Amino acid sequence: xxxxxxxxxxxxxxxxxxxxxxxxxxxxxxxxxxxxxxxxxxxxxxxxxxxxxxxxxxxxxxxxxxxxxxxxxxxxxxxxxxxxxxxxxxxxxxxxxxxxxxxxxxxxxxxxxxxxxxxxxxxxxxxxxxxxxxxxxxxxxxxxxxxxxxxxxxxxxxxxxxxxxxxxxxxxxxxxxxxxxxxxxxxxxxxxxxxxxxxxxxxxxxxxxxxxxxxxxxxxxxxxxxxxxxxxxxxxxxxxxxxxxxxxxxxxxxxxxxxxxxxxxxxxxxxxxxxxxxxxxxxxxxxxxxxxxxxxxxxxxxxxxxxxxxxxxxxxxxxxxxxxxxxxxxxxxxxxxxxxxxxxxxxxxxxxxxxxxxxxxxxxxxxxxxxxxxxxx
Numbered sequence: 301x302x303x304x305x306x307x308x309x310x311x312x313x314x315x316x317x318x319x320x321x322x323x324x325x326x327x328x329x330x331x332x333x334x335x336x337x338x339x340x341x342x343x344x345x346x347x348x349x350x351x352x353x354x355x356x357x358x359x360x361x362x363x364x365x366x367x368x369x370x371x372x373x374x375x376x377x378x379x380x381x382x383x384x385x386x387x388x389x390x391x392x393x394x395x396x397x398x399x400x401x402x403x404x405x406x407x408x409x410x411x412x413x414x415x416x417x418x419x420x421x422x423x424x425x426x427x428x429x430x431x432x433x434x435x436x437x438x439x440x441x442x443x444x445x446x447x448x449x450x451x452x453x454x455x456x457x458x459x460x461x462x463x464x465x466x467x468x469x470x471x472x473x474x475x476x477x478x479x480x481x482x483x484x485x486x487x488x489x490x491x492x493x494x495x496x497x498x499x500x501x502x503x504x505x506x507x508x509x510x511x512x513x514x515x516x517x518x519x520x521x522x523x524x525x526x527x528x529x530x531x532x533x534x535x536x537x538x539x540x541x542x543x544x545x546x547x548x549x550x551x552x553x554x555x556x557x558x559x560x561x562x563x564x565x566x567x568x569x570x571x572x573x574x575x576x577x578x579x580x581x582x583x584x585x586x587x588x589x590x591x592x593x594x595x596x597x598x599x600x601x602x603x604x605x606x607x608x609x610x611x612x613x614x615x616x617x618x619x620x621x622x623x624x625x626x627x628x629x630x631x632x633x634x635x636x637x638x639x640x641x642x643x644x645x646x647x648x649x650x651x652x653x654x655x656x657x658x659x660x661x662x663x664x665x666x667x668x669x670x671x672x673x674x675x676x677x
Contacts, residue, residue, distance in 0.1 A: 328382040328394070336675045337375045339444070343368050345666035347650070352446035355572060355626050356652040356666040374400040374409050375446050378677075382418075391421035395432075401446075414458060421467065428463040434568065435463060435475050435505045436518040437542045437558050441592040442604045444632050444646035444670050450569035452626045452650075453590035453608030455540060455560050457568055459501075473507040473516070482567050483524045483538065486578045493524035493576075494567075497535070507544075514556075515545040524564070528581070536576050536583055538564035543589075552596040559589035571612050572623045572652075584621050585613040600636040625653030625663065640676040645669070 339351065345365045346357040351372045359365050379397030395415050402412030417430025437456040441449050448454055459482065465475030481494025481501045494501070499522065507516025521539045528534055540562030548554045563583040566575030571586040590608035597603055607629045612621045632646035650666045 328384045328392075330380050330382055332378070332380045332677065334378040334397075334677045335376065336373070336677070337377070337672055338371070338373050338674075339375060339446075339670060339672045340371045341369070341668060341670040343370075343666055343668045345664065347666055347668070353628075353648070353650055353666075353668060354447060354451045355623065356650050356664045358654060358662075358664060372406060372409075376400055377414070379415065392418065393421075394418035394430075423467075425464065425466050428461075431458055431460045432463075433458050434461075434479065434520070435465075435477050435503050436520050436540060436568070437544055437560060438505065438507075438516075438518070439514070439544050439546055439556050439558055441556075441590050441606050441608065442594060442632070443606070443630055443648075444644045444672050445630070445648065445668075447569075449590050449606075449608035449628060451572045452610050452628045453560075453588040454558065455542070455562075455565055455568045455570040455588075459567075461503075465505075468509060470510045471508070473505070473509050475505045475507075477503045479503055479520075481522045481524065481538075483522075483564070483575065484566065486576050487526040487528055489527055493526050493536075494522065496525040496533075497523045498525075499523055501538070512548045513546070515547075516543075518542045518544065520568075524576070526578075528578070534581075536564060536581075538562070538567070538575070538583075540565060540568065540570065553594070555591070555593045557589060557591035559587075561585075561587040570610060571621070572610050572626045574612060574621045574623065577620055580615075580620055582615060582620065587611055587613070602634045603632070604634075605631050623652060623654055624661070625651065627651045642674045642676075644672045644674065646671075 344367045346368055348354045348357055350368055350370045377399045382394040384392040397415040398411045398413050400409035400411055402410035404410035415432050417428055417432045419426055419428045434456040459479040461477045461479035463477040478500040483494035485492055501520055501522035503520040505518035519541045523535055523537050525533050525535055540560050542560045544558045546556035563585040564575045565571045565586055566573050571584040574584040576583050588610035592606035595603045610626045612624055628648055628650050630646055630648035632644055634642055634644045637643050648668045652664050654662045656662045
């Protein structure tokens with residue numbers, strides 16, 4: 301029997317297959333895209349969460365390090381770009397996209413919405429509404445691992461938002477947005493603390509862009525509300541200040557990276573997933589970044605080498621924050637093996653820092669070998 305999600309998925313696939321068969325005035329053209337990806341990974345130590353890595357788990361005291369093997373097709377991604385003909389001198393486009401990290405058993409994966417937005421071209425400017433990537437820290441490291449160094453130096457995720465900016469390929473770019481504040485319910489009153497504040501998060505980005513260079517600064521600010529058992533509401537905040545830069549040195553060699561500092565960054569995958577400590581009533585402050593060099597060694601071979609780090613600020617060593625370091629060094633190779641089909645292998649070394657019962661640093665490391673077969677649609 302099909303459940304509700306299965307029917308939705310079937311309808312989306314039918315739209316992708318037959319959407320272009322009914323071309324009429326003001327009906328968009330539909331261009332499907334995506335890939336099928338099968339990952340296989342071996343870790344010498346348990347990680348969070350296995351199919352991908354956020355950080356290394358503390359080993360079981362009785363058994364020590366406990367390796368694991370994972371195989372999944374969850375990162376398979378399907379989507380479509382929609383483009384309307386010009387309507388009253390306006391170009392309207394849209395996108396929806398999902399993968400299969402929405403839960404379910406390993407052989408019964410559920411879809412997860414990634415992008416669902418539309419964009420109106422206003423000439424020199426654009427307006428975007430829907431769910432898409434945050435405008436802070438806009439670059440992404442080239443990893444085989446699904447989480448692209450989230451919680452390990454790369455912040456920013458996807459939120460419902462209204463976005464406004466200028467359209468530029470060579471010059472100064474200015475972008476701003478109001479986005480949904482999804483901070484979690486730390487006081488357990490049944491309401492998300494960001495929702496409870498009655499305010500969106502403000503994001504902004506200023507960049508200089510040309511065909512070879514993208515360099516800029518970005519940031520965000522938001523406020524959350526909680527009760528803490530008191531009759532009067534209390535507040536905590538989230539903010540970040542971020543730098544990004546990419547540079548194409550030659551046709552074969554490029555480099556990119558980002559740096560950040562801020563607090564209460566859990567919804568943006570900073571602070572190693574730690575945001576606000578309810579018991580101590582303190583925000584987790586964190587600093588980090590990543591850098592990635594890419595070399596196109598051959599027409600069919602691309603190599604990446606990089607490092608990422610996220611380091612929350614130390615406060616009370618015995619209790620806060622519980623994880624004080626996350627670092628990853630990675631190297632990978634992508635090669636084409638057939639038409640639209642590629643193979644990738646990545647070796648990464650992960651180190652996660654904890655405090656032991658005496659407040660001393662305890663670093664746990666993991667060596668991960670991951671392969672992927674990818675068919676681009």
